Amino acid sequence: MDSSNAAGTSNGGSGDGDPAAAARRNTKMPKYSKFTQQELPACKPILTPKWVVSVFFLVGVIFVPVGVVSLLAARDVVEIIDRYDDACVPVNMTDNKLGYIQNETISKECTRTLTVTKDMKQPIFVYYQLDNFYQNHRRYVKSRNDAQLRDYKKANQTTSCEPERTTADGKPIVPCGLIAWSLFNDTYIFNRGNENLTVDKKDISWKSDREHKFAKNVYPSNFQNGGLIGGAKLDSSIPLSDQEDLIVWMRTAALPTFRKLYGRIYVDLKENDTITVKLDNNYNTYSFGGKKKLVLSTATWLGGKNDFLGFAYLIVGGLCIFLAFAFTLLYVIKPRKLGDHNYLSWNRHPAGR
């Protein structure tokens, strides 16, 4: 600072023997850099027809095969869906379904017969599907306490579990909250002829949930003790981490129509096999007009029967290839020379504005 001041006051630096240095210090000329002069090397993509057609074509070429593969995978899946909520209501109660389901004295047992439409390779996944069930409702979603579930020391912690926090006499409910309270409680028993098809209910939940969100030493307590029973009861001798139905149920669904995994059957089913399902139709979907469905499905690497992805790929891929041709055609029909200065606005309206 001092030296530059000195140079500034000295007469053009002629005295100090180094005029160049003085000039250099005195100049306010900006330093050149590509950044400040805005000349950073850059790629300047121009969406020329060549690019447009190539991109469309490339996308098409990639997407169509992916679509075909996904679609084929989805086609391999065999899915049997059976809606049983209406059918299981006794004929005399069809006008009062709510009365039926809320009346504990009426047996909820019900038998359904399913016919296998195609060969099904094991494992066969058993799902239940609910409709119009807003597991993603805000009041519902937040009505749980994760700390309580994973740490026995925090069993008393029931914040945010309203309205299922405590029993009437103030004891904390474990697991608390609406989600656990409304646990699905229909049960299914499958028979093929006389052969009992065992449903394996192990490993139906994600491992991370089992191991980290639900503790091995937390046991249900005070659960479903209140006046209103929302759904299934839990065996209070089994730790939460082994209550897989609960764990599955508590991974709340994104949409009001959802499936939950019930179990797996490790038996191959043949086409036209008849399966009888003895089910306990306990869960109340009648009050809000929800549907209950039982789903038997195989799975591929892509999962269950989902044509959506395959079709989407196929359609987009096809559209892209079509557009590639369409654009080529457009360029033939309505060619525009690149950089044609007739397109400049001031050449189009020569008179000016």
Add this chain to the structure above:
Amino acid sequence: MSSRIKEMMRVATARLGGEQSPRGGTSQAGRAEASRTARLGGGGGSLRRQPQPQAPTVRTIYCNDREANAPVGYKGNSVSTTKYSVLTFLPKGLFEQFRRVANLYFLMISILSTTPISPVHPVTNVVPLSLVLLVSLIKEAFEDWKRFQNDMSINNAHVDVLQGQKWESAPWKRLQVGDIVRIKQDTYFPSDLLFLSSTNPDGVCYIETANLDGETNLKIRKALEKTWDCVIPEKASEFKGEIQCEQPNNSLYTFTGNLIVDKQTIPISPNQILLRGCSLRNTEYIVAAVIFTGHETKVMMNSMNVPSKRSTLEKKLDKLILALFATLFTMCVIGAIGSGVFINEKYFYLGLRGRVEDQFNPKNRFVVTILTMFTLITLYSTIIPISLYVSIEMIKFIQCAKFINNDLNMYHAESNTPALARTSNLNEELGQVEYIFSDKTGTLTRNLMEFFKCSIGGEIYGTGITEIEKGGAERAGVKIDDDEGKRSATAVHEKGFNFDDARIMRGAWRNEPNPDACVQFCRCLAICHTVLPEGEETPEKITYQAASPDEAALVAAAKNFGFFFYRRTPTTVLVRESHVERMGSIQDVAYEILNVLEFNSTRKRQSVVCRFPNGKLVLYCKGADNVIFERLADGNHDIKKTSREHLEQFGSAGLRTLCLAYRDLSREQYESWNEKFVQAKSSLRDRDKKLDEVAELIEKDLILIGCTAIEDKLQEGVPACIETLSAAGIKIWVLTGDKMETAINIAYACSLVNNDTKQFIITSETDAIRDAEDRGDPVEIARVIKDSVKQSLRSYLEEAHRSLRSTPGRKLAFIIDGRCLMYALDPALRVNLLGLSLICQSVVCCRVSPLQKAQVASLVRKGARKITLSIGDGANDVSMIQAAHVGIGISGQEGMQAVMASDFAIAQFRYLTDLLLVHGRWSYLRLCKVITYFFYKNLTFTLTQFWFTFQTGFSGQRFYDDWFQSLYNVIFTALPVIMVGLFDKDVSASLSKKYPQLYQEGIRNTFFRWKVIAVWGFFAFYQSIVFYYFTAAASQHGHGSSGKILGQWDVSTMAFTCVVVTVNLRLLMSCNSITRWHYFSVAGSIAAWFLFIFIYSAIMTSFDRQENVYFVIYVLMSTFFFYLTLMLAPVIALFGDFLYLSLQRWLFPYDYQVIQEMHKDDPHEYSMIHLPERSHLSPEEARSYAISMLPRENSKHTGFAFDSPGYESFFASQQGVGVPHKPWDVARRASMKQQRQQQHTGRS
């Protein structure tokens, strides 16, 4: 001890209270003061108000007596320009931040989100808000810290203060009013001082006021004779004067006060006042008394309140934000109504029986609706882009500090001046300017005045031909021989003098038919001025320091004619005259200057009364032709007539003219007048006005000597720049105080007007108006002018429309003079005026006052709602600069006042091309892109939430995790858009200038129209649907061979991943040029998201939070479905945009796109900058330039783009980083005066 002081103070207060209180006129002194003021101020109707009226109108200062001054409690001399202190920083800084609506909105949302109504954790809104606030506060703190350091270095500078009987060094901040200080040569005045004595004889000192007004010429200050002996400390300590003066105010060039010494009252004029910020020159040291300290000094009072401007784009942005609020509201209403309808006890699993909180109570659906409304506002708050403002601010700041200030193309090597962005608010405004209002002198022209021709006694001397005449002749088809070699041997070309006529050079005038007139002419030139000679007293080596280059040129002319002015003392002017009778012999003559009647813009003339050695009294006067002609004695019509003709001839050659006149005075005449003059001079109130009135009394019955013509050279590159700007669709108006002929000729020279142009001229110089003037009734004159203006406006407007229809391509020009303009600006005529001037390509307003300049600018700004730019160099342009949307000051040439008022400062008019066509255009394009992109990305994100709302029973459940939402704006999508704001450019700088028409896209606001926004909005809508439904489809089936089902948080994480990827890719798609910074930032943002989610979903915390997203990403990544969706969703989402962009480009290309295509194979341009100047550098300069190009240390000075004017630059320059000045950089004193006047008009 302290109690003693207190006691003393109380006593002193009691003693002085009466004098200080305005109402307490009971004390003797108070009454005396009041009566004196009344007597002196009673002369004329005092229209002038005190700039800052305060309770006591008079301040009394006891010099050298701290105790007497103590009770009044004058402020100390320490200054603080910081906005905050350590304690106030947080509250005040936050308050400032929350004055922004966006921040306040988010604060409210944050508060709302702490209530149970909120679907989101407070973190969602608090984190982005705090980050935004943090960035803003850090910026504020940094700037304030710089200011603080600046203050500290100033406050701790040392000055010698009289303590007892010797000088003691003390820091500036310790100074108090009334202290006696000693200032040494080349140091700065620590406060406003009353000059007491100097080491120079005659009590004179020289000061440089560069920090105040940029004028580098030295000015003389002269102490009152009474105080001359205070040089030595012993004497100074005896000095016990009492100063009574006006209260502190911000008028730099006025001061009224009296010094009372030994019961004698002496008037103080600005001539004895030394202002803080000026420095002492050519004087060993001076002694002075402190009168105003610290923030009460004039320079500090000037640095207050700068009018802040907001760009038009930002105002439009406000509308966009409003539209977003409307959208938000609509969405919330839809959702809220839905929730009211949905909520029902039948959903038993929601536990809605019994006691339910209000929000979900099905028994009161109305409350549910209202509360859900708030829930949804919190949920959808992301629709307002919180980081938009801070991003824009950052982008603009870097654009200014790094790009504009460092542009080599705008660096003027000769004056060593780079461009300077003084505000960073208006970058994009530069890209939309449609009207430029330009000052002429100093902006279009160089303000390098050269004496070119003169007319003496009815004879024209000077054979030169101006550029304008050449141009005119060429247009007329006459070839003019322009060979430098042919110039006669007598031709002289030096600074200020470019004249060739053997008839009068070097005393040859005595052979002319009218030698007496020549003598008077030369004497007038040599005597009637305020020039200071500097350097050796020989004709070759002397340099003249003048307030105006015209003056220096005139004195130089006198020198060349044989009247060499070589020395000025406070009372005399010494001239070495060629002997009137004998050729070759010289004599030194001392003319005693009795009075100087200074130039100002109302007077438009300057006179001196001098006494010849033989005792003859003569008044010499020079001034504008109309002013002089009004005051001429009767008779001698011939010479008046020929002189008038000559004046017109000079004017049409683009020359600036002055008339010279003199008057012989008798002693009695003079003495009676001088009495009045002295009285006026010592009056406390309205001194200027009275002085003007007194001057009128003597400046009459003048005898015309002749007139001078000075060439005003055009700035380099002006015509080319104007041509480029016109091609860019910018209309240029010239607003000048010059005569109509001069103005029109400059317009010709600048190719604003050519022979094909149809000119509409409204002038007050018509016969009808002259007749009315001769009759002399002012009301009648006004009526006549008004009628004629009205009539011509109407007929011209019709004619213009007709011409527009018949020959559409024809250029039209409108020329009006100030007097007519005054009437045309009348509300009744304003519409016609505006209509006519908007049709015309160029408009020239001549003879306009600074105020009219501002009126014209705001006429177009407000009346036509066009974006305007004013460019000027002088103080008379300040109001115009402030009135327009963008104000540009020419730096490095004239005074600093225009620069201080401006938003951008450039060294040359021609740099406007770069500033507007390159920087402005790019800034505009970039900001449009940034804003629309912000709009798009937030809308897309929020709409996915909106779609989800429909499927959650309108409960307002959030789709995304809290942290996703809070980091979306500030981390995952923040950086790339800033890169676009900095680096995107459609075509290179050289192409921007080559195709100026590209600029019209900005004028038409092509890139920030509702249409453009609608397109982005449509695609945001489309994309959000894609993201939501494509991923939501996932929750229904098993995904993978395990058959397990994904939950809500898996789906939302997947959707969020798609959004982040797509939104970042979309940005890349809209880039015109992609640098490696783009790649880094885009890839970095996407990587940041994955990094975040990998870590975030892998940890469990002991905090009370729902572990919703625990492990989701790993769960997702274990399915093929995730990868397929991640590939599909962005492609489908961008499919629409891509299709749109391809079709748009192919079928309806923007101009810039065509240009891009035309030049797509051009090599990169970064080898194209060689020398920024096409000027010729001397070998020495070239060498220093080459050296300057070598790598070197960064300057510590980083530009003060945000600083307030006046103050900062003063201190910046004190630290050696100030605004540069050329050695010949002198400013017109006229501009100062006009500034003063304008302050008055502005205030009254």
